[in-house]
Amino acid sequence: MDILSSFNYWVVIILMMIGFYIIIANNNLVKKIIGINIFQTSIFIMFISMGKVVDGTAPILNDLNTLYSSPLPHVLILTAIVVGISTTALGLAIIIRIHTAFGTIEDDKIQQEIK
């Protein structure tokens, strides 16, 4: 397998690392949530790109085609996207409450305030 044919995996890994780095390294809480989103998106891409069958069409039954990409990953990812959105929504809601309570959404300042 050469690099080009597995470029989807490269995209996945790069996005995953970017997302992970943002979660860990960034101070701002909202940006951490963004990092999580990027991280989860990379996983979604991994799943979906795995479902693609060479020369297969979109998995909607019609009379013209006989070869379809696998629909299962799409279904799974729909669920996972919903989960991701709920997580984001909950995270942002908590951030709003944190802002009301602490006055800031910078991680280091909150930690200082806790001490």
Add this chain to the structure above:
Amino acid sequence: MIISQLPVLQVILPLAAAPLCAILHHRILAWALTLLVSLISLCFSYMLLNQVLIEDTITYAMGGWVAPWGIEYYIDKLTAYMLLIVNGITVLVLLGAREIVESDIASDRIYLFYTAFLLNLTGLLGVITTGDAFNLFVFIEIASLSSYAMISLGRDKRSLYAAFKYLIFGTVGASFILISVGLLYVVTGTLNIADLSQQLTNTENTPTITTAFVFFIIGIGIKAAIFPLHLWLPDAYTYSPSIVSTFLAGTTTKVFIYVLIRFIYSLYGYEFSFFTESFHYLLMLSASGAILYGSYLAIKQDSLKRILAYSSIAQIGYMVLGIALITELGLMASLVHILNHAFIKVGLFLAVTAIIYSYNTDSIEKLAGIAKTSPFIFALFIISGLSLIGAPLTSGFISKWYLIKASLEADYWIFVSIIVISSVMAIIYIGRIIETAYFKPSVKQTATLDLDKKRPYLLFLSLVVISFINIYFGIETSLNVDMASQIANELINK
């Protein structure tokens, strides 16, 4: 007719009750509904247990779609065992919850709290009963999201930050689990756990399978607070509302240890997990670290809930240790400890909840001499405390007996010393609480009994029942020990 639908009823009942609770909008009715649901749920799990003891395994195909195309619920003895534990804890915690919740959470949010509670229960029960890997991920996330919400409802503003930290950690962990499921799907083409295990025995060992294994272990390690991935736990348990800490301490981490066991034994299989990967050495290191670190840090804390949180980390270490010994006796010791620790920790947390409710403080320093004003609570705290230490005739002793026996059988003397040293440390941190409460004289800063609050009688009832259970399982062990040894036998020799 109910019997055949039991597996799905077990999960759907709390799920259906949740929106009902949200519509109800009434704080007392919300509690009553939740309590009712948990009682019915307990009956269901009892019926499931009886069924499983006769039929060995039960499978239920959702929507009639047969596995491996459809999602399947898979109940075996381990499942029934865990269901009983989770439902039992839920009932006991909810029994005394009404007054506590009313004092801890703003009254216009109480019905929402119970909604989140029901969703959490759904998630946990779903995790236990499902036989599909992706379904597992979904239920894990349902349980986790609702627990983030519950934790953030605490009085202290630090609960918000604790909830957020837990959210970040937990989501990363769940995402790792998702990656693992995805990789396994790529390799085998199926998501059904039973089918996966069959397919895996037929495929060669590729790096993909190993990567999936590693991702899963780390993901579940974060969720189950296995050292050193436990960092979210102390804050989450300390700052969340007391009832939430009590409930989480008794259920969440145990359920995720269950997932670990299910994954290692049912999915990957005994030989692969331990011999091909030989990662039990890693588990041993992690378990020892958890036990020593958790017990040591518990000694130095001032907040009651924090002591119990660190103690939980150590106890989870015991469970992991039993698994890491890779013998049948070790697995059995872990399973016995899962049940015993659930009741011990909930017993301790219920007593602490009662104290915090009555005295409005969590700090040991301020609780000097209060055993005189609340002798009843402290007597029951001592019983659960003795069980945590492992005094004979309590359930904790049985767990320690089997863990030490398993370590001896596997020729690991170092673990015998670790278990024994941590018992002594447990004596120190429990002893500190008891000594301060009984012996130190009340001074000006000592908290006083809040007379405005009604005495939480139902909570006392739960406390009494749990203390009784802690002693009962120390004397009449046939229920959990026999069950655990059967389960261990089946899991290893499948």
Add this chain to the structure above:
Amino acid sequence: MNSQLLILAALLLPVVGVLFISLTKKNINLRETSTLIVSMALIYVVYSLLPDVLNGVYPELYLFNVTSGLSIHFQIEPLGMLFACVASFLWFINSIYSIGYMRTNEYKNQTRFYIYFALAISSTIGIAFSANLFTLFIFYEFLTLTTYPLVTHKETDEAKRAGRIYLGILLATSICLFLPAIIWTYHLTGTINFTPGGVFDGHQEPTVIVILLIIFVYGIGKAALMPVHRWLPSAMVAPTPVSALLHAVAVVKAGVFSVVKIIIYIFSPALLSDTIDVNILLYLAGTTILIASIIALRSDNLKRRLAYSTISQLSYVILATALLVPISIAGAVLHILVHAFGKITLFFAAGSIYTTTKKTEVSQLNGIGKSMPWTMLAFAIGSLSMIGIPPTAGFLSKWFILQGALNIQSWFAVSIIVISTLLNAAYFLPIIYIAFFRDSGIKNDQGYHESPFPIVFAVFSTACITVILFFFPEIPLQLIRLLIGADI
């Protein structure tokens, strides 16, 4: 009465007593009567079991199975019978003493005192009657827990500190050493029942057996082998009846009893002497005897001197058992009995002195024999018993132990016994001398001024028994004969 019922009654009577004591706490005379009646009832129950045992019938009571291999099981054999008889009898005497002592010294929380005392006695009976290591361990831990409130009774900072040391050492040794030793025994042999002839079949390596033995002996912290002896002097901060209980009736006796029982019924002297070199136990015990005697010599505080005397006397028992010959084991068991009566006399006397004169140091005791003749006479008898001079019972046990040492020509043991006897004399005889033959140097000395009657009665009775046992040792000897299976 059915002997199984008797066993159950012996265990539960003190607990029933607790009920009565707490119900009558408002009326102190009724409360004290409850204690006395219950302790008399206990003596009756325990001594009713004696005829069976003397005839070689060993009643047993199997309660229930906790999990595989662990069960609550009682069986009365000669050693346990002896211990139970001593404990129950001394509870009665100690209760009489406590009534006088606690009231005269106006202690608070006396109800709590009597309640935990009763629970401690119940635990002691449980230890005496246990048929396997698990039951022994349970009641051993109960004893630690129920004596903790007694040690910290005064609730002063010093008492709390002492309580912490007490609990810390005893719980740490029992959980870190005793428990693993029990589990290891189960792991090696598949059983933890006390069996005549031991549970090892000779297939284990000698080093394993020796290590296991040492772990057991140190794990049983109540036997106060150095260096786990530290709890004993600290516990002297407790009221004197508690010290008497700790030293004579229950706690230390439970310790050495457990050691002897384990050596006889788990290891068996035959196995130990045939295959293994257990001299290490001999050396440890001997060292403890000497060091403790020297510290006692240098202590001015009377209770501290008695505490270290106890530590060395306990190691006598361990030394004698470690000699592994029947006659020395007989001496060991007899010494448990003899030391109980002797030491309780000495502690009663010390408490009596404190009650009447508030004096605690040896150097203050000049001429006190004139004002407290009964107390000091009893003290003298008790001291003679510790030293081992006839006609006190102490002579008998020392004689047996010495014979055992000479029998196997252990010159180490012989010299230890001789030297320590001299040391005993050196720290006891001067007290008697200055009490009777020195002038108190107090002007306007009032002459006779004894302690209240209950105290004097108790201390004098135990002193008399010490002498009586010398002349009539038949029943204890019969029990011992059954135990060691030999004729002495």
